[in-house]
Amino acid sequence: MALTAIIEEHGGSDKLKLVDLEVGEPGPGEIRIAHKACGLNFIDIYQRSGLYPMELPHALGMEAAGVIEAVGEGVTHLRPGDRAAYAAMPPGAYTEARVMPAAQLCPLPEAISFDEGAAMMLQGMTVEYLFHRTTPLKAGDTVLFHAAAGGVGLIACQWAKSEGIHLIGTAGSDEKCQLALDHGAEHCINYSTEDFTARVKELTDGKGVDVVMDSVGKDTFMGSLDCLKPLGMMISFGNATGPVDAFNLGILAQKGSIKVTRPTLFAHTADPATCQEMARHLFDKVASGAVKIRIDQRFPLAEVAKAHDALEARKTTGSTILEL
Structure with missing residues (x-):
């Protein structure tokens, strides 16, 4: 038994x-x-x-x-x-x-x-597929990673640093942001006090990021799309705040022919x-x-x-x- x-x-x-x-x-x-x-x-x-x-x-x-x-x-x-x-x-x-x-x-x-x-x-094999099996990533690319102080996030911060990828994290408190920074994030945005979309644009000189990795879901999805460069990739891999609402696919064209995927481990x-x-x-x-x-x-x-x-x-x- x-x-x-x-x-x-x-x-x-x-x-x-x-x-x-x-x-x-x-x-x-x-x-x-x-x-x-x-x-x-x-x-x-x-x-x-x-x-x-x-x-x-x-x-x-x-x-x-x-x-x-x-x-x-x-x-x-x-x-x-x-x-x-x-x-x-x-x-x-x-x-x-x-x-x-x-x-x-x-x-x-x-x-x-x-x-x-x-x-x-x-968590670790999730990071492995996010960085190696979902969309091509190389040293010098920039990633926005939501919930960067969680289990997946802290592994992702270290993984990105080990491969020369610039990681911008988000978290819900200054303490959690510091944790992400301590584990290799180059920047971390406290989304409870800052507009993460505006801050990402500021950090990237208005260009946006190559990839967004988002396990938060409903609360961050639309803002995340606005963080992407033209032709960028949105990876929605979780629903911590609930499933993403339906949206018009034409939005992807309007925002620069961006791509969206919903993979699972x-x-x-x-x-x-x-x-x-x-x-x-x-x-x-x-x-x-x-x-x-x-x-x-x-x-x-x-x-x-x-x-x-x-x-x-x-x-x-x-x-x-x-x-x-």
């Missing part, structure tokens, strides 16, 4: 429920993993609330790290006793142990702790070889010291509702993990 956080209906954090579930044995293409720590991400809130509906009841959680206990037929890249980490479908990481498909589990190097592994996979990692390649790239960045994983909040699994409340209220910085 494994203590597991599930929901039986969509709604607020009060819908999270702790139960003991049978773990079982892995079938073909599956593994059984004993978790050491689990990650917490906004997608978990989207699934809990019903923004991303799921068949219920269902366990939550998209990433974790731990030790492989058993492997099913056909699994060749992992063996019992191996350290592993993942960000993968289906949800179910908020648990002491689980059986799950093996393809997206990645061998975790000894140089990276279980806590780091649990905190970095979804799991479209990139669906191919097992690509998933492993992305993970290795992330592990190399962390092992080299170019990217440090900052874990600012830790909650026991039994306090998962408190963890959701803190993340949803935007009271967190860096990454948050659930300890087991």
Whole structure:
């Protein structure tokens, strides 16, 4: 049996429920993993609330790290006793142990702790695809990155610096802006006291940025379009303030033939070889010291509702993990 956080209906954090579930044995293409720590991400809130509906009841959680206990037929890249980490479908990481498909589990190097592994996979591989798989980026390009003091943001600040990309961040307080600056952002705009669009234009001498990376959603989307250079790329990869409203595609032409995309991590990692390649790239960045994983909040699994409340209220910085 494994203590597991599930929901039986969509709604607020009060819908999270702790139960003991049978773990079982892995079938073909599956593994059984004993978790050491689990990650917490906004997608978990989207699934809990019903923004991303799921068949219920269902366990939550998209990433974790731990030790492989058993492997099913056909699994060749992992063996019992191996350290592993993942960000993968289906949800179910908020648990002491689980059986799950093996393809997206990645061998975790000894140089990276279980806590780091649990905190970095979804956020770190998101940064990997944003910078390397969505639109061409090169040294000298300028990126506007919203929520730069969050878990994804702090990794992005360091990633950009390591590759010579100029990153302008936004955050909701002076303290969060300083955190982003400390992690490699060249500028950070406090959007609670400044008009981020006007400030971006000022910082870029009126030219705008090459790319906007926006996980905030509804509240920042239209302003972000005005931050782009002609032919620039808007990457909308999250909905922290709600889904983006419908808009006339003609606006993109009016603003300089700009482009918009709405990618997801799991479209990139669906191919097992690509998933492993992305993970290795992330592990190399962390092992080299170019990217440090900052874990600012830790909650026991039994306090998962408190963890959701803190993340949803935007009271967190860096990454948050659930300890087991």
